[in-house]
Amino acid sequence: MRTNSKRKQIIKVIAVGNDYYGDDGIGAAVIAELYKLPNLDNVELVNGATDALGLIDHFRGTDHVIIIDAAQMGEQPGTVKVFGREDVKILIKMDHLSVHGISLAETFSIAEAIDSMPKKLTIIGIEPKNIKISVPISEVVAKSIPEVISQIITLTQIENVNSEGVYA
Numbered sequence: 001m002r003t004n005s006k007r008k009q010i011i012k013v014i015a016v017g018n019d020y021y022g023d024d025g026i027g028a029a030v031i032a033e034l035y036k037l038p039n040l041d042n043v044e045l046v047n048g049a050t051d052a053l054g055l056i057d058h059f060r061g062t063d064h065v066i067i068i069d070a071a072q073m074g075e076q077p078g079t080v081k082v083f084g085r086e087d088v089k090i091l092i093k094m095d096h097l098s099v100h101g102i103s104l105a106e107t108f109s110i111a112e113a114i115d116s117m118p119k120k121l122t123i124i125g126i127e128p129k130n131i132k133i134s135v136p137i138s139e140v141v142a143k144s145i146p147e148v149i150s151q152i153i154t155l156t157q158i159e160n161v162n163s164e165g166v167y168a
Contacts, residue, residue, distance in 0.1 A: 009063040011042065013116075021132065033149060047099070052104065056110065080144050082151055
């Protein structure tokens with residue numbers, strides 16, 4: 001095993017969505033569960049709600065941003081997919097943030113234009129069942145929370161191992 005003295009990476013997990021619209025609140029539900037985990041001290045957890053432009057402030061100076069979002073991808077409700085920035089336009093058929101002004105894809109384009117993109121961007125999309133006002137997260141989508149958390153843990157452990165220069 002070899003180590004060096006690289007700095008720890010700055011990692012942020014950002015939930016987007018509206019808690020009052022059923023499955024659109026899945027990101028906030030995942031963040032709430034992540035707060036309960038003891039070993040994510042080096043990961044900043046953010047509820048970005050529906051403020052697409054506000055996300056850009058969280059991108060600056062960040063090595064890796066992981067976004068959790070309900071995303072209509074044409075899959076079965078509760079399906080979890082992990083993809084990168086380049087896949088956003090292809091995989092997300094409807095972006096709820098666009099209802100509030102701009103889409104995630106447009107947010108990324110703006111961040112890139114003003115040189116504010118993080119070094120790495122990962123999106124975890126969860127196929128919603130119900131996006132209706134004043135309904136709770138559906139059971140099938142709630143059951144995806146452990147899978148989303150597992151993906152986040154895997155992504156952050158890989159980043160931490162790489163940032164510390166530890167190689168097996």
